[in-house]
Amino acid sequence: xxxxxxxxxxxxxxxxxxxxxxxxxxxxxxxxxxxxxxxxxxxxxxxxxxxxxxxxxxxxxxxxxxxxxxxxxxxxxxxxxxxxxxxxxxxxxxxxxxxxxxxxxxxxxxxxxxxxxxxxxxxxxxxxxxxxxxxxxxxxxxxxxxxxxxxxxxxxxxxxxxxxxxxxxxxxxxxxxxxxxxxxxxxxxxxxxxxxxxxxxxxxxxxxxxxxxxxxxxxxxxxxxxxxxxxxxxxxxxxxxxxxxxxxxxxxxxxxxxxxxxxxxxxxxxxxxxxxxxxxxxxxxxxxxxxxxxxxxxxxxxxxxxxxxxxxxxxxxxxxxxxxxxxxxxxxxxxxxxxxxxxxxxxxxxxxxxxxxxxxxxxxxxxxxxxxxxxxxxxxxxxxxxxxxxxxxxxxxxxxxxxxxxxxxxxxxxxxxxxxxxxxxxxxxxxxxxxxxxxxxxxxxxxxxxxxxxxxxxxxxxxxxxxxxxxxxxxxxxxxxxxxxxxxxxxxxxxxxxxxxxxxxxxxxxxxxxxxxxxxxxxxxxxxxxxxxxxxxxxxxxxxxxxxxxxxxxxxxxxxxxxxxxxxxx
Numbered sequence: 001x002x003x004x005x006x007x008x009x010x011x012x013x014x015x016x017x018x019x020x021x022x023x024x025x026x027x028x029x030x031x032x033x034x035x036x037x038x039x040x041x042x043x044x045x046x047x048x049x050x051x052x053x054x055x056x057x058x059x060x061x062x063x064x065x066x067x068x069x070x071x072x073x074x075x076x077x078x079x080x081x082x083x084x085x086x087x088x089x090x091x092x093x094x095x096x097x098x099x100x101x102x103x104x105x106x107x108x109x110x111x112x113x114x115x116x117x118x119x120x121x122x123x124x125x126x127x128x129x130x131x132x133x134x135x136x137x138x139x140x141x142x143x144x145x146x147x148x149x150x151x152x153x154x155x156x157x158x159x160x161x162x163x164x165x166x167x168x169x170x171x172x173x174x175x176x177x178x179x180x181x182x183x184x185x186x187x188x189x190x191x192x193x194x195x196x197x198x199x200x201x202x203x204x205x206x207x208x209x210x211x212x213x214x215x216x217x218x219x220x221x222x223x224x225x226x227x228x229x230x231x232x233x234x235x236x237x238x239x240x241x242x243x244x245x246x247x248x249x250x251x252x253x254x255x256x257x258x259x260x261x262x263x264x265x266x267x268x269x270x271x272x273x274x275x276x277x278x279x280x281x282x283x284x285x286x287x288x289x290x291x292x293x294x295x296x297x298x299x300x301x302x303x304x305x306x307x308x309x310x311x312x313x314x315x316x317x318x319x320x321x322x323x324x325x326x327x328x329x330x331x332x333x334x335x336x337x338x339x340x341x342x343x344x345x346x347x348x349x350x351x352x353x354x355x356x357x358x359x360x361x362x363x364x365x366x367x368x369x370x371x372x373x374x375x376x377x378x379x380x381x382x383x384x385x386x387x388x389x390x391x392x393x394x395x396x397x398x399x400x401x402x403x404x405x406x407x408x409x410x411x412x413x414x415x416x417x418x419x420x421x422x423x424x425x426x427x428x429x430x431x432x433x434x435x436x437x438x439x440x441x442x443x444x445x446x447x448x449x450x451x452x453x454x455x456x457x458x459x460x461x462x463x464x465x466x467x468x469x470x471x472x473x474x475x476x477x478x479x480x481x482x483x484x485x486x487x488x489x490x491x492x493x494x495x496x497x498x499x500x501x502x503x504x505x506x507x508x509x510x511x512x513x514x515x516x517x518x519x520x521x522x523x524x525x526x527x528x529x530x531x532x533x534x535x536x537x538x539x540x541x542x543x544x545x546x547x548x549x550x551x552x553x554x555x556x557x558x559x560x561x562x563x564x565x566x567x568x569x570x
Contacts, residue, residue, distance in 0.1 A: 003104055006057075013045055083139070090123050111158060115296060123149050153297075158367065251303050267342055368460070374388070374456075375389065377429060387401075392470055398452065457475070477558060
């Protein structure tokens with residue numbers, strides 16, 4: 001929001017009625033902050049500004065530093081306020097090198113989060129959160145969660161996690177006194193019930209900026225080391241009484257946790273009516289829900305590495321049966337609940353008294369990314385980058401490689417930096433034969449466009465908890481057509497469900513029940529493993545509700561009758 005300069009429209013002292021209203025809003029939004037923390041009327045100004053996106057923002061300034069800002073009647077603290085009160089918001093930790101990207105306007109992606117031993121803080125979608133860097137509890141950004149914590153873990157920490165509103169180093173921070181972040185000792189670095197000097201306690205209790213010399217930092221480190229040495233027993237108690245050397249390896253512990261969540265889910269959450277059940281749904285909606293509190297299931301850290309390998313092992317033990325719908329998309333079709341491994345498993349007592357988990361299946365739409373595949377004719381252009389025939393690249397990677405190739409071979413025009421001179425390799429790769437002696441130079445954008453035309457289409461599909469699947473060929477979205485039959489009858493036809501991990505038979509059963517009409521599944525003529533669902537009548541509304549609201553498939557991946565998709569409100 002403040003990654004670029006903004007315009008100040010007004011700067012006035014706050015009125016008494018506005019200050020009372022602000023105190024009430026702060027007490028409602030941040031109960032831990034309290035009304036008495038708002039500065040007096042003479043110390044507080046209201047600044048109205050307009051961002052580079054033409055958003056109107058009200059900023060409350062105390063002294064020289066902005067302490068709060070308001071957008072569309074929503075109140076947010078600035079990082080100056082969070083440095084004084086670091087525990088005001090739930091905090092998520094990321095890596096320090098990402099700070100410049102956040103200040104430049106980037107959002108926080110889930111793969112960049114650092115997961116602590118006791119798990120991520122519990123938040124809901126839309127909750128305000130603080131972002132800290134590794135090594136200090138001082139927030140460096142403020143953002144809004146795009147999904148609840150349970151969904152973050154269910155999707156394997158992929159995708160966007162937080163929409164960033166304000167960061168350290170952005171222009172709102174620069175409007176203040178430009179104080180650097182304080183060093184606030186992480187909670188896991190100080191043993192509980194250990195008394196240390198006031199210099200150690202001060203950052204945690206007050207969150208003040210420490211502008212001390214290197215000698216003070218050295219003293220802080222020595223105090224901490226002495227505290228650790230004086231209270232080893234208490235430190236071990238705080239760590240749960242675990243020995244310094246665990247008898248089990250991390251891989252063995254993860255294998256044990258994986259089996260525990262697997263049998264727990266089969267025994268308490270999955271019923272025969274739920275079958276067939278997508279393996280990605282089983283992992284995201286059932287196994288993750290059965291993970292004990294304080295532990296996090298990560299299949300990549302187990303000896304199986306992939307969910308498919310683990311399920312194959314379970315199939316060998318005749319516990320369940322898995323059917324492959326398409327490449328990389330599997331479905332559980334049968335479970336032997338009388339198997340001794342399931343019958344002998346005891347559900348933990350903590351799970352019986354905990355909040356009941358909904359047994360409704362939750363479908364997680366896959367993440368789809370367009371790629372480009374290198375054909376034999378384009379290999380000479382990409383071989384210097386270590387790529388070969390069949391390698392896949394994203395659009396950005398193609399552009400970077402072409403620009404690096406032009407710089408390396410001195411092909412950038414001296415007089416016009418936007419023009420690229422064509423050498424024999426570029427001519428053979430991107431030009432037609434009749435253009436070889438006609439075209440000598442091309443603008444960068446046109447060269448890039450011609451290169452993309454010569455590359456073959458491909459795409460990458462990533463399902464929750466599974467390894468990405470790269471498929472060559474053109475990506476086809478879900479296609480919905482309304483076909484007229486004889487006697488003015490209509491039939492709704494749906495194709496390309498398998499790409500999204502949807503079982504055509506399950507979709508047909510749902511539509512048949514909701515639309516109260518007969519539905520059939522048939523193989524698409526001229527294909528091997530592609531199926532289509534046909535249901536009598538115009539079932540557009542039922543189908544769009546299923547795809548957009550329940551399955552949450554993005555609109556751009558659905559092609560339907562003209563104007564019908566845009567007219568559907570959900």
